[in-house]
Amino acid sequence: MGILVEARGVRKSYRHGDLSTELLRRVDMSVSAGEMVSIVGPSGSGKSTLLYCLAGLEVPDAGEIHLMGVDIVRARRGESAKVRARHVGFVFQQYNLMPSLSVGENVSLPERFAGRRVSRKDMCDLLERVGMGGKEHARPADLSGGEAQRVALARAVASGPDIVFADEPTGALDTANGNVVLDMLRAMADGESRSVVMVTHDLEAAARADRVLVMRDGKIVHMMTRSTSREILAAMEKMEPREAAEGAMLR
Numbered sequence: 001m002g003i004l005v006e007a008r009g010v011r012k013s014y015r016h017g018d019l020s021t022e023l024l025r026r027v028d029m030s031v032s033a034g035e036m037v038s039i040v041g042p043s044g045s046g047k048s049t050l051l052y053c054l055a056g057l058e059v060p061d062a063g064e065i066h067l068m069g070v071d072i073v074r075a076r077r078g079e080s081a082k083v084r085a086r087h088v089g090f091v092f093q094q095y096n097l098m099p100s101l102s103v104g105e106n107v108s109l110p111e112r113f114a115g116r117r118v119s120r121k122d123m124c125d126l127l128e129r130v131g132m133g134g135k136e137h138a139r140p141a142d143l144s145g146g147e148a149q150r151v152a153l154a155r156a157v158a159s160g161p162d163i164v165f166a167d168e169p170t171g172a173l174d175t176a177n178g179n180v181v182l183d184m185l186r187a188m189a190d191g192e193s194r195s196v197v198m199v200t201h202d203l204e205a206a207a208r209a210d211r212v213l214v215m216r217d218g219k220i221v222h223m224m225t226r227s228t229s230r231e232i233l234a235a236m237e238k239m240e241p242r243e244a245a246e247g248a249m250l251r
Ligand SMILES: Nc1ncnc2c1ncn2[C@@H]1O[C@H](COP(=O)(O)OP(=O)(O)OP(=O)(O)O)[C@@H](O)[C@H]1O
Pocket: 014, 023, 041, 042, 043, 044, 045, 046, 047, 048, 049, 050, 093
């Protein structure tokens, strides 16, 4: 399959009483198999909202989204849920681990939703890879932010998804653990069949991608192929110097 996710003319707004705020204003983008794409932009520019729409977790007001070849805007809820369960991994900005389940149960959950079972060994191996070996019985409430974030990554990749959406997946991590996570995401997209879409404030992380999309005020205002963190910062500064500098982190 060539293109794993594609958005055309996607719009999304929220209404508070009479007031309506446009979060996404005609977004067009696509991600091919074997590609890692980063999305950068100031806080509030709509990055998380776009990721939710691309993954079928939110429904846009207008426009089209094709995920794994399925028109998820028009598909019935059940059908879009099936596409998600079979093909998608999602790392939430706030981790969204289930508090009543152990770490191990959290990691195994998406597979069970997809009607499969994760072997205990696979679950433990995955925790080991993210530096959380032996923590399968821990409760999410007892984890640090960085630990919870690594469990969230393990959960997102446990079912062997074709496309992983990761919202600030290194936001709570130190450099070493951040690199573990980035290496895993990068390795996924280094094959020919799978893709990663990652939102990040960390421009060093963004620079690991094959393509970088710069968002501002609900639109993709700039697209660049393989770029260094300095080139990405320069592009953001060209868009809006003050906000870019506030929103970006350059190590
Ligand atoms: N459910 C909602 N209802 C109303 N407004 C919302 C809702 N979700 C998001 N917003 C608003 O939409 C805008 C875009 O939000 P979004 O979370 O997509 O931004 P972001 O680029 O991910 O920001 P950050 O970098 O801080 O995570 C923000 O101004 C936010 O307050």
